[in-house]
Amino acid sequence: MQTSVNQGESGRLLAADLAIDAATRDLVDRDAAVFLHQALSTPVANAVVRAEGCRIHDAAGRSYLDLHGNGVHTIGYHHPAVVAAIEGALRDGLAFAPRRFTNLPAVRLAEKLVSVAPAGLSRVLFCPGGSEAVEMAVMLAKLHTGRWQTLAYQGTFHGAGFQAVAVGADPHFRDGLGPLLPGALHLELPDPYRNPWGWTDRERIDEEYLRQLRVTLEQQPAVAALVSEPVFYNSTVPTRGFWERVRELCTRHGVLLVFDEIYTAFGRTGAMFAAEHFVTPDILVVGKGFGGGVLPFAGIVAREPLNSVGHKSIGHYTHEKNPLCCAVATAVIETVEREGLVARARELGAHFLAGLRDLQAEFECVGNVTGLGLNLAVDLVTNRDSRRRDGDTAAALLAHCMQRGISFKLVQGNVLNLKPPLVVSRGELDEVVAALREGLRALRAGPPRGRPTVSGA
Numbered sequence: 001m002q003t004s005v006n007q008g009e010s011g012r013l014l015a016a017d018l019a020i021d022a023a024t025r026d027l028v029d030r031d032a033a034v035f036l037h038q039a040l041s042t043p044v045a046n047a048v049v050r051a052e053g054c055r056i057h058d059a060a061g062r063s064y065l066d067l068h069g070n071g072v073h074t075i076g077y078h079h080p081a082v083v084a085a086i087e088g089a090l091r092d093g094l095a096f097a098p099r100r101f102t103n104l105p106a107v108r109l110a111e112k113l114v115s116v117a118p119a120g121l122s123r124v125l126f127c128p129g130g131s132e133a134v135e136m137a138v139m140l141a142k143l144h145t146g147r148w149q150t151l152a153y154q155g156t157f158h159g160a161g162f163q164a165v166a167v168g169a170d171p172h173f174r175d176g177l178g179p180l181l182p183g184a185l186h187l188e189l190p191d192p193y194r195n196p197w198g199w200t201d202r203e204r205i206d207e208e209y210l211r212q213l214r215v216t217l218e219q220q221p222a223v224a225a226l227v228s229e230p231v232f233y234n235s236t237v238p239t240r241g242f243w244e245r246v247r248e249l250c251t252r253h254g255v256l257l258v259f260d261e262i263y264t265a266f267g268r269t270g271a272m273f274a275a276e277h278f279v280t281p282d283i284l285v286v287g288k289g290f291g292g293g294v295l296p297f298a299g300i301v302a303r304e305p306l307n308s309v310g311h312k313s314i315g316h317y318t319h320e321k322n323p324l325c326c327a328v329a330t331a332v333i334e335t336v337e338r339e340g341l342v343a344r345a346r347e348l349g350a351h352f353l354a355g356l357r358d359l360q361a362e363f364e365c366v367g368n369v370t371g372l373g374l375n376l377a378v379d380l381v382t383n384r385d386s387r388r389r390d391g392d393t394a395a396a397l398l399a400h401c402m403q404r405g406i407s408f409k410l411v412q413g414n415v416l417n418l419k420p421p422l423v424v425s426r427g428e429l430d431e432v433v434a435a436l437r438e439g440l441r442a443l444r445a446g447p448p449r450g451r452p453t454v455s456g457a
């Protein structure tokens with residue numbers, strides 16, 4: 001479940017382990033004293049003084065190659081094209097547009113997004129964040145179909161708002177809030193590596209997960225939408241055949257397919273949108289990197305017939321056409337195109353994957369290596385047969401890498417989630433593989449003394 005993921009992921013390198021300087025320690029303490037504490041976010045380990053390209057820098061002059069970035073660093077931090085877009089909007093005095101007025105940057109972005117989106121997706125709405133974008137998609141699906149239920153996979157996260165939390169299925173975010181949105185149904189997350197039946201035949205595994213979907217759709221005629229990431233959060237890559245069958249089932253039952261591409265859009269998987277590897281959804285949701293690693297911004301792009309709720313206001317957001325955000329998002333898409341980042345993700349992803357597979361060949365604890373493009377994951381196990389999750393090794397390895405200036409996230413407690421900016425170099429990816437190899441060798445030579453210094457990311 002994503003809960004263990006996030007709790008495993010949430011831990012952080014203790015400030016003491018990073019030997020932060022006195023001024024940074026003071027800042028970390030002030031942070032702890034003033035922010036409401038929340039799991040996954042407090043306490044912090046260090047402070048960023050600069051984020052540029054693929055790296056974040058601290059006050060002590062250390063830098064971290066960032067394979068985490070909360071997923072916003074698709075084109076790297078502080079990209080000159082993003083800086084120029086912001087400077088241009090401020091210089092032109094076009095940084096906000098109230099409702100009732102359109103503006104050139106908003107229309108340009110809408111047209112640009114449609115031009116790169118999978119064919120058939122032609123209508124957009126923008127909003128401040130990914131959670132809201134998922135909620136717009138769900139509202140659109142409900143209003144368009146006249147139905148009220150949603151389907152999503154267990155353990156998934158589709159945002160922090162009430163509706164997004166309900167649609168997703170991570171108990172960490174849901175529990176304790178009382179009744180959430182009624183009609184949010186959940187299916188077992190397809191997991192070929194740890195499927196509960198112990199099967200290895202991918203077709204047979206897919207067939208069983210599809211059977212569960214088919215039975216649910218037959219029994220639940222009020223489902224408006226199936227919401228899912230096309231590549232799951234633990235980097236499990238469904239087969240094309242799986243998504244084709246899901247697509248067919250959705251169409252047959254009048255259910256809209258919503259792809260949450262908040263993480264995967266704009267090149268990460270080696271295609272502009274992960275959907276291109278599989279099928280075209282009815283609604284595609286973008287966010288995170290869309291804001292250039294600077295601004296919160298997100299949106300949806302939907303099929304033409306879904307332009308059917310003009311009597312409602314599903315995207316009634318203050319910043320729904322913010323020209324500054326739109327200028328930045330256009331710069332992001334243009335940068336991905338101009339710098340050939342889609343092909344780069346594909347090529348460097350294959351190189352990185354090969355390096356990680358070498359680790360799998362060398363170390364018994366590397367149970368599974370999976371992913372697509374620069375969206376990879378390494379699943380650590382205590383034993384390859386039992387596939388028992390090895391959270392301690394994952395935590396120790398994260399600590400090792402953090403001390404060597406490499407930051408990444410853990411999911412499900414034991415899965416190294418490796419998502420570098422698409423502008424990363426081949427040499428930097430080799431550095432990551434070398435640091436993991438060094439850490440794994442050290443761990444194999446002797447168990448870490450005492451508790452690992454990291455309980456997550």
Ligand SMILES: Cc1ncc(COP(=O)(O)O)c(C=O)c1O
Pocket residue numbers: 129130131132134157158159160229260262263287288298
């Ligand atoms: C897959 C997915 N969907 C939705 C969201 C929510 O996006 P935001 O944090 O911008 O609201 C996230 C954020 O982590 C996400 O990973």
